[in-house]
Amino acid sequence: MTPSAKLLWASLIGVALLAIADAAPSAQFTADERALVPAGGTLRLLAVVSYSERPGAIGWTISLPRGWTLEKIGGGTPPQIAPAVGSAGELEFAYVNVPEYVASFELTVRYPAAAGRAKIAASAVARTNGRVETLTPAPLNLSEP
Numbered sequence: 001m002t003p004s005a006k007l008l009w010a011s012l013i014g015v016a017l018l019a020i021a022d023a024a025p026s027a028q029f030t031a032d033e034r035a036l037v038p039a040g041g042t043l044r045l046l047a048v049v050s051y052s053e054r055p056g057a058i059g060w061t062i063s064l065p066r067g068w069t070l071e072k073i074g075g076g077t078p079p080q081i082a083p084a085v086g087s088a089g090e091l092e093f094a095y096v097n098v099p100e101y102v103a104s105f106e107l108t109v110r111y112p113a114a115a116g117r118a119k120i121a122a123s124a125v126a127r128t129n130g131r132v133e134t135l136t137p138a139p140l141n142l143s144e145p
Contacts, residue, residue, distance in 0.1 A: 025051040025126040027135035040113035048104040055126040060093040067112040075106030
């Protein structure tokens, strides 16, 4: 590789690293299934915030449909502040000790028989260097087969 090609390659890598370093936090909210069992059951949800610059705090709000309850929290790096098992409605989670690069956790929720169609909305906030960014992943639209 010629010296000018090496310089160009190093410049491109530097620009790519700078772009990564300046990337804003992003949030993902997913479910392991999109179809609900008519008899009722459980559903696993995954909440993820990824970032290049570690936030000072991260919070999640997850709104469960009527009749749904929180059954379990785990996976990844669960938040230090979380609602009690059995909680319903609007669930709030918070990280005060934020992990490096990715904060993720899994929650299992119980839904009632004949749940029909359901929508679960979620949003996250990340506080970094005095700025607060609201992250709103697409809501989950679920239904019976």
